[in-house]
Amino acid sequence: MESWPPGGSGPAEAGPRLRGLRGADLAASASLLSGAGAGAEAGCSAPAVAAVLPAGGSGERMGVPTPKQFCPILERPLISYTLQALERVSWIKDIVVAVTGENMEAMKCIIQRYQHKGISLVESGVTRHRSIFNGLKALAEDQPNCRLSKPEVVIIHDAVRPFVEEDVLLKVVTAAKEHGAAGAIRPLVSTVISPSVDGCLDHSLERARHRASEMPQAFLFDVIYEAYQQCSDYDLEFGTECLHLALKYCHIKAKLIEGSPDLWKVTYKRDLYAAESIIKERISQQICVVMDAKEDEEHVGHRLEEMLKNELNHVKVTSGRDLQQIILEQCYNFVCVNVMTSDFEETQKLLNMLEESNLSILYPVVVISVQFLDYESVPFGQKMENLMQIREFAKEVKKTNILLYGLLVYYPQDEQKLQESLRQGATIIAALIKERNSGLIGQLLVA
Ligand SMILES: Nc1ccn([C@@H]2O[C@H](COP(=O)(O)OP(=O)(O)OP(=O)(O)O)[C@@H](O)[C@H]2O)c(=O)n1
Numbered sequence: 001m002e003s004w005p006p007g008g009s010g011p012a013e014a015g016p017r018l019r020g021l022r023g024a025d026l027a028a029s030a031s032l033l034s035g036a037g038a039g040a041e042a043g044c045s046a047p048a049v050a051a052v053l054p055a056g057g058s059g060e061r062m063g064v065p066t067p068k069q070f071c072p073i074l075e076r077p078l079i080s081y082t083l084q085a086l087e088r089v090s091w092i093k094d095i096v097v098a099v100t101g102e103n104m105e106a107m108k109c110i111i112q113r114y115q116h117k118g119i120s121l122v123e124s125g126v127t128r129h130r131s132i133f134n135g136l137k138a139l140a141e142d143q144p145n146c147r148l149s150k151p152e153v154v155i156i157h158d159a160v161r162p163f164v165e166e167d168v169l170l171k172v173v174t175a176a177k178e179h180g181a182a183g184a185i186r187p188l189v190s191t192v193i194s195p196s197v198d199g200c201l202d203h204s205l206e207r208a209r210h211r212a213s214e215m216p217q218a219f220l221f222d223v224i225y226e227a228y229q230q231c232s233d234y235d236l237e238f239g240t241e242c243l244h245l246a247l248k249y250c251h252i253k254a255k256l257i258e259g260s261p262d263l264w265k266v267t268y269k270r271d272l273y274a275a276e277s278i279i280k281e282r283i284s285q286q287i288c289v290v291m292d293a294k295e296d297e298e299h300v301g302h303r304l305e306e307m308l309k310n311e312l313n314h315v316k317v318t319s320g321r322d323l324q325q326i327i328l329e330q331c332y333n334f335v336c337v338n339v340m341t342s343d344f345e346e347t348q349k350l351l352n353m354l355e356e357s358n359l360s361i362l363y364p365v366v367v368i369s370v371q372f373l374d375y376e377s378v379p380f381g382q383k384m385e386n387l388m389q390i391r392e393f394a395k396e397v398k399k400t401n402i403l404l405y406g407l408l409v410y411y412p413q414d415e416q417k418l419q420e421s422l423r424q425g426a427t428i429i430a431a432l433i434k435e436r437n438s439g440l441i442g443q444l445l446v447a
């Protein structure tokens, strides 16, 4: 078992807000688990919580050579999104990932490149249960060269379930403390049937009375560790349900927690497309319009900003007065307005800030360099020559995961024509942000 990177600790980025079911009880649990707030002051000890991520599968159902946990989404391996989701939960102290020996180096590179913190690696087993057991052994203090402290509660979560939020983790851990085990469940989409030996229907289960077992699950460490130690080889080889092991070997009836639709497991190729679509949607929720601060309210950049607000419902459009703050808020989309200047001065300043911020390590950042030009009254030749620089700029910044596009917006004297080109410009901007197509970088689109 290795901690990677050596000495690494603490989450890679600030923990997210608890979403939805914030409630006073969840807030209290969160403060207790993080060792802060009233719970801790009242002398309640914050239970140590660790997580085990089985990531040693081959992903046969995905139908590609690369094990699905390493398949890229927006050029980043799927497992990195799951690690990010867990490490930003401040009260999860250790994350143990079980990978095959042959994927150990690849996993270390992923941890290094995406700056994941507090990750320990163990060798996976030939089945999911054996991989989980190996992860638990790394946390148990009765093992040789064990460097991790035994947690009170352990979360078990598939590495191929990237959309896990703090609130459901909090609920399963809180329930596991009380019941000994807890797991997320979802309504069944299809009815479960039992076939007879001759391949005909023997019976079906009443769908409304059954649920799909999902992840995350959480256990008092001693419960699940004891269950795995007593586990039969048959269960280790063919079992798929940790909650069942706690019931069978420790007589613990797990508390079942209703989970959100996003808890699903990436299994087939269609799931990768769905995951990419969800991630693209999530990082497209905020756009920052960057323009020269001294420009007055009539500045055409403000008109473009207003048009974007009208065209893009549910998208927060801000004008970037304090760019550093906007970057800190993890905005991944920037529209840089250059009026009449063609040397990309504003755009270059923005690109330099973005490259220094490391914002694009986890997600591709879209920058759209907008030029307003009344090309009926300005000589086009020289202007176009300048604008073509964008191709070289784009190639350079792509190396740091910044997708740079050009947009030339017709800037006529006629008000109605200007309104139309602004609307067309907003539509093009929305499409570039939504699609994040790296094949279009350096292109100059015209509205
Ligand atoms: N020997 C194994 C098998 C699976 N897993 C992990 O358990 C999780 C859920 O299992 P599953 O979806 O079945 O993954 P695979 O076994 O890779 O998929 P398949 O059955 O299609 O081969 C995945 O993160 C997978 O990497 C594991 O750690 N060790």
Ligand SMILES: O=P(O)(O)OC[C@@H](O)[C@@H](O)[C@@H](O)CO
Pocket (backbone or CB within 6 Å): 128, 158, 213, 214, 215, 240, 241, 242, 243, 265
């Ligand atoms: O994909 P597999 O069949 O290997 O196992 C994964 C799932 O069974 C498991 O994650 C949930 O059903 C909860 O136990």
